[in-house]
Amino acid sequence: MAATTKKDVLKLVKQHDIKFIKLWFTDVLGFQKGISITRRELEKALEDGMGFDGSSIEGFARIEESDMVAMPDVSTFRLIPWRTDADGLSARMFCDIINPNGKPFEGDPRYVFKKNLKKAKDLGFTYYIGPELEYFYFENPKNTIILDRAGYFDLTPLDVAQDLRRETVIMLEKMGVEVEYSHHEVATSQHEIDLKYCEALNMADKVMTYRMVVKEVARQHGKYATFMPKPMYGVNGSGMHVHQSLFKGSKNAFFSKTDKSHLSDMAKHFIAGILKHVPEITAVTNQWVNSYKRLIPGYEAPVYVCWAQMNRSALVRVPMYKPGKENATRIELRSPDPAANPYLAFSVMLAAGLDGIKKKSKLPKASEDNIYEMTEKGREEAGIESLPEDLYEAIKLTEKSALVKEALGDKLFEYFIRNKYMEWDEYKAQVSKYEIDKYLPIL
Numbered sequence: 001m002a003a004t005t006k007k008d009v010l011k012l013v014k015q016h017d018i019k020f021i022k023l024w025f026t027d028v029l030g031f032q033k034g035i036s037i038t039r040r041e042l043e044k045a046l047e048d049g050m051g052f053d054g055s056s057i058e059g060f061a062r063i064e065e066s067d068m069v070a071m072p073d074v075s076t077f078r079l080i081p082w083r084t085d086a087d088g089l090s091a092r093m094f095c096d097i098i099n100p101n102g103k104p105f106e107g108d109p110r111y112v113f114k115k116n117l118k119k120a121k122d123l124g125f126t127y128y129i130g131p132e133l134e135y136f137y138f139e140n141p142k143n144t145i146i147l148d149r150a151g152y153f154d155l156t157p158l159d160v161a162q163d164l165r166r167e168t169v170i171m172l173e174k175m176g177v178e179v180e181y182s183h184h185e186v187a188t189s190q191h192e193i194d195l196k197y198c199e200a201l202n203m204a205d206k207v208m209t210y211r212m213v214v215k216e217v218a219r220q221h222g223k224y225a226t227f228m229p230k231p232m233y234g235v236n237g238s239g240m241h242v243h244q245s246l247f248k249g250s251k252n253a254f255f256s257k258t259d260k261s262h263l264s265d266m267a268k269h270f271i272a273g274i275l276k277h278v279p280e281i282t283a284v285t286n287q288w289v290n291s292y293k294r295l296i297p298g299y300e301a302p303v304y305v306c307w308a309q310m311n312r313s314a315l316v317r318v319p320m321y322k323p324g325k326e327n328a329t330r331i332e333l334r335s336p337d338p339a340a341n342p343y344l345a346f347s348v349m350l351a352a353g354l355d356g357i358k359k360k361s362k363l364p365k366a367s368e369d370n371i372y373e374m375t376e377k378g379r380e381e382a383g384i385e386s387l388p389e390d391l392y393e394a395i396k397l398t399e400k401s402a403l404v405k406e407a408l409g410d411k412l413f414e415y416f417i418r419n420k421y422m423e424w425d426e427y428k429a430q431v432s433k434y435e436i437d438k439y440l441p442i443l
Helices: 006-015 039-048 109-122 160-174 200-220 265-285 342-358 376-381 391-399 402-408 410-428 433-439
Strands: 018-026 032-038 050-053 067-072 078-085 088-098 126-138 179-184 190-195 224-226 240-248 331-333
Touching: 006 018, 006 039, 006 088, 018 039, 018 067, 018 109, 032 039, 032 050, 032 200, 039 050, 039 067, 078 160, 078 200, 088 109, 109 126, 109 200, 109 342, 109 402, 126 200, 126 342, 160 179, 160 190, 160 200, 190 200, 200 224, 200 342, 240 265, 240 342, 265 331, 265 342, 265 391, 265 402, 265 410, 342 402, 391 410, 402 410
Parallel strands: 018 088
Antiparallel strands: 018 032, 050 067, 067 088, 078 088, 126 190, 126 224, 126 240, 179 190, 240 331
């Protein structure tokens, strides 16, 4: 059920007797927000948008400048398949946030991403993304009681978690989110659903839809799904491996016939830009205190700044080329986690890659050894740096980054940095269970 014009939306609402329309948008931290309207208000909303108070939305506005308008993007109109009760069907549209004077609101993450995509377009590129988001199922949000004891790619018969994942895929497909495949991940009760690659803004909207659907299906079955990067000690955390490429028209700008690795100079410059800037964009791609509990050696999460073709311990991996699949040539950034704001995370990745292209940055030698097994001295000799070890270190790097500031814009950048410092200050003042267990009996 897709639409391209306002008339299409009105026609579909009437045709399917849709009673409620949800207007979705995203705050600076990546949380889904929304306004629900009846179909009586729809025509006005399509023309003028829906006004709301932005002062209570994270990072949107101060009280003295609180008036905001949510302007629906008709191309994102979809039926909400889980809202089919007696009160009538519901549908949703993503919105761009604008000021009352009609100008885009600079603190809107979706607008920020659009600005970065325009920079790519001005260079002749279309940005494509295919993310792999991992998540956990638990009994409820108050504990980490698992639903299964399966492992990587296991097919456990009559397993409740497997049924939840299957139902989630069906719901996603109904909402126009194409799924490539789904499977059980390495940790118990950990799962992954991979989305078919598409144009990047469309994909950022799909990531927001994906997270909503995963959680909603679990909730309907009395369970809880979480994208928290590291909810359990001693097992793998959840990542969001981001496959990405640039196209010029219908041709993949990352593909080369003649290169040994089938990577064009453009692709190599893009990877070099990512590697150069990844420490300073990490506070955006891994934005929570908990993110850094995942980014430690030994649990498949990449922490060392390097690239390789087959090596899954590398930060950037280049999947193997298959003859006749030129358009599938891509790079995979493995450090981001699924709790990031996709509009901002994809923005800084793109900005870093484009900077590498503009400056024709030189790609260092690939690291084909297992980096985790190298000594610290060996990594130092190979020139392999590490990602920030905690949120505080990451914020300090991001705060000094001209690239991130330009990518996010002054307004959103200033709020983001301030908010992350507040999170760190709150976290470092906490007394953890670890400290109680370790120190209370002996001190």
